[in-house]
Amino acid sequence: MMPLDPDPASPLGDFAVVHDFDAQGQLAGKSGDAVLWSWRNYTLVDARARRNLQSDESLPATIRDALLSPGDQFQISYDEGWMFGELPDLQHEHYGDPRELGYFRFAFNGTQFLSGRKHPLQAVDDTKRAIQTGKLKPARPLELFNAIFRRFLDLLRIEITSLSATLDSIEDRIVGENWQGERERLVPVRRQIVVFHRYLSAATALFRDIDHADRRSFPEDIDDLIEDLSRRAVTLHGEGEQLQRRARLLQDELLAKMTDRSNRLLYILSVMTAVLLPTTVISGLFGMNTGGLPFAESSRGFAIVSFVALAVSLFVFLAVRKIGGSGR
Incomplete structure (x- = not known):
């Protein structure tokens, strides 16, 4: 247009x-x-x-x-x-x-x-x-003022409805466990919600600043119009606040899921580190180029050392799983 x-x-x-x-x-x-x-x-x-x-x-x-x-x-x-x-x-x-x-x-x-x-x-x-x-056929200036401000509120309502639909889509994917990549969608949406909430605050503040003394001096038709526009702005402001709370809750839930995934990955890495540590220590000891190493002259030395390393690693793995299971 x-x-x-x-x-x-x-x-x-x-x-x-x-x-x-x-x-x-x-x-x-x-x-x-x-x-x-x-x-x-x-x-x-x-x-x-x-x-x-x-x-x-x-x-x-x-x-x-x-x-x-x-x-x-x-x-x-x-x-x-x-x-x-x-x-x-x-x-x-x-x-x-x-x-x-x-x-x-x-x-x-x-x-x-x-x-x-x-x-x-x-x-x-x-x-x-x-x-x-x-x-539009405004019969007097007051009706033109009403039309312009109502159109501004309608534009904000259209944007809020669009942002609400986007939040619905993001919420469905988060609840359905298909939340990977939704953070990139949620961050700009929440930023837009914050901006439009600021606009709605500006609209409601217009009428909040008109004290009762001023209102008593208004002609009746202007006073009625101000009251109607104020009510519409306050209602839309409430919808914006609700949308802002939804966006914040979705962001918190998404961060919780990301944290949970990071904790699971860290747990796996911790288990792998604990399991491989005994094997690393044993291989390091038997890999020293010094005299007096046990099983150095035995034909079964490698098999014995490997068995000991695997047994210790298995014991550590079972112990870590038991500790991890009791702590979760």
């Missing part, structure tokens, strides 16, 4: 995309109805966009500062009839790492929705495409 090209008819130029909506949430240019509200989406890495926002005296100073702030910090605020802040969003799959977070700045009131981003963002682009194809 490629991002949408800037609107060539935009009066602001190629550093911003402008969409006008009628009362039914349709694009006003297609329906021919009167414009009820508009969405202006800026490319904040473009100096012209920043100058345009800075010189827009119709915007409150707090809104201009929020959109042009040099730092990045996920937060939501409400002041003088404007809801504004910074939302998390995944970077666009064709123009960045889709598993990395981006920052979506926004501000809206009853008639305007202003937004800006430094990188192409997936949820914003998907929402914009749904509007242009007629699948």
